[in-house]
Amino acid sequence: MVTIKEIAKAVGVSSATVSRVLNYDPALSISPAKRQAIIETAEALNYETPRNRNKANGHAAPSLLTRLVIVHFLEPSDEIADPYYVGVRLGIENRCRDLKTEIVKVFHSDALPEAALLESASGVIVIGKHSDNEIAWVEEHSRHLVFADFDPKSDHIDSVFSDMGLATRKILDCLKASGYSRIGFIGSHESLNGGVQHFAERRCAAYIEWQKKNGTFDPDLLALADCSGGQSLRLDTGYRLARDLLALTDRPDVIVTSNDNMAIGTYRALQEAGLAIPRDIAVISFNDIPVAQFLTPPLTTVRIHGEHIGETAVDLLLERLSGRSYGKQVRIATELVWRESCRKPPES
Missing domain, CATH: 3.40.50.2300 (Response regulator)
Incomplete structure (x- = not known):
């Protein structure tokens, strides 16, 4: 039987890191490329995680995030017209699909969403900028709350954004x-x-x-x-x-x-x-x-x-559900892509 130590040696990481990745530890901070390398190596070597063994025995571990509400600052037609925000939502949806999490989407309107809708969910992800009153209201009625593509400038509220x-x-x-x-x-x-x-x-x-x-x-x-x-x-x-x-x-x-x-x-x-x-x-x-x-x-x-912002928002909720009690703000780096519409500065 393949061991965690053998997988760790093949990828070049510690055995503890391999164990946490293969057991879907949401609190682990690791690059997507390294995470993927560990998973692909484990699959190639036919390693069977405890979670997979449970599934084989008919005892799949339930997801901590059973129901998620997405609150969007755009109307549906505006969100569809903007591929960036579609990407943020797809990042959330893809991550939730892996977790078999139910998603309820609430788009912008003149009225706030029903409080009971937020209170019944495991967590709430708010996409985009909102007023101070809206932030306070959503926070009051959410068990766990994450802002995506917006930083409300509050130490105790989780957020993921690009600067x-x-x-x-x-x-x-x-x-x-x-x-x-x-x-x-x-x-x-x-x-x-x-x-x-x-x-x-x-x-x-x-x-x-x-x-x-x-x-x-x-x-x-x-x-x-x-x-x-x-x-x-x-x-x-x-x-x-x-x-x-x-x-x-x-x-x-x-x-x-x-x-x-x-x-x-x-x-x-x-x-x-x-x-x-x-x-x-x-x-x-x-x-x-x-x-x-x-x-x-x-x-x-x-x-x-955008998709990484959405995925990270879900991961932040999972960390909260796993017991993290402090606020966390995550900044996703941007990248300037030079093409022919503008002169590129001389190389240093």
């Missing part, structure tokens, strides 16, 4: 190094807590902070839409805001858009104006949706790992 402020600053630093000087921004403002907070959105706030720090802030280069009512940043929004920037006497030489959908709308506005990308105006964006690489020219964009 959009950091990603924006990296973009701007690269654009400056590439020789761009007039950097336009297309994004959104928010009105989450009663009053419009024009610069509360993380990418927008980071853009303004960076421009002011560099002494180059020009409010004319800022084109914002109000998307705080539960709608996504769509192609037509990017098209309309890009036309506003193109109407300036002194146009930007590069446009940063808050997501790839808005970048596609920006492409159309530039092409209608007879402008070439990136010769006349460059474009750079966020999300790296599948179509980004097939645009003409292919779009330079920040890859945000």
Whole structure:
């Protein structure tokens, strides 16, 4: 019979790590690649875990997470139109499928979901940004709560997100190094807590902070839409805001858009104006949706790992159900993917 020690030696990890992976320990911090290597090696060597032996005897261990409620800040039509948020949801659903967990989805509306719906679930995952009142209400009625793609800035609430402020600053630093000087921004403002907070959105706030720090802030280069009512940043929004920037006497030489959908709308506005990308105006964006690489020219964009955010949200719930009593905030790294829509900075 194959032993855990033999699997550990083959993969190059400790026996304890192999044991925890093969017994689905939710508190274990390990890279997906290493986890997959352990599982595939165990399967190749025909190792039979205690859980599999239980299944063979008709005694499969039940999942701790039996019922999950997903609360989304978007309406269904807006979520479907945004591949990034579809990816977050698919990450949650795929992880729950492995756990045989029932999922109930609640999308954005003017009314809060039924309290009993949340209270009856093992855990709740909230996707996207919500107001302080909504956060407090959901927390009050949830046994275990995780925010995905949003950090409510509370030490005791679990969350998983990518740092959009950091990603924006990296973009701007690269654009400056590439020789761009007039950097336009297309994004959104928010009105989450009663009053419009024009610069509360993380990418927008980071853009303004960076421009002011560099002494180059020009409010004319800022084109914002109000998307705080539960709608996504769509192609037509990017098209309309890009036309506003193109109407300036002194146009930007590069446009940063808050997501790839808005970048596609920006492409159309530039092409209608007879402008070439990136010769006349460059474009750079966020999300790296599948179509980004097939645009003409292919779009330079920040890859945000939506499915990993969704999977990690489920793992955080499992940790809570296994006894973790402290809050945990997980940041998923982003990756800048350079394509032909923007000059790449010279190599250091």
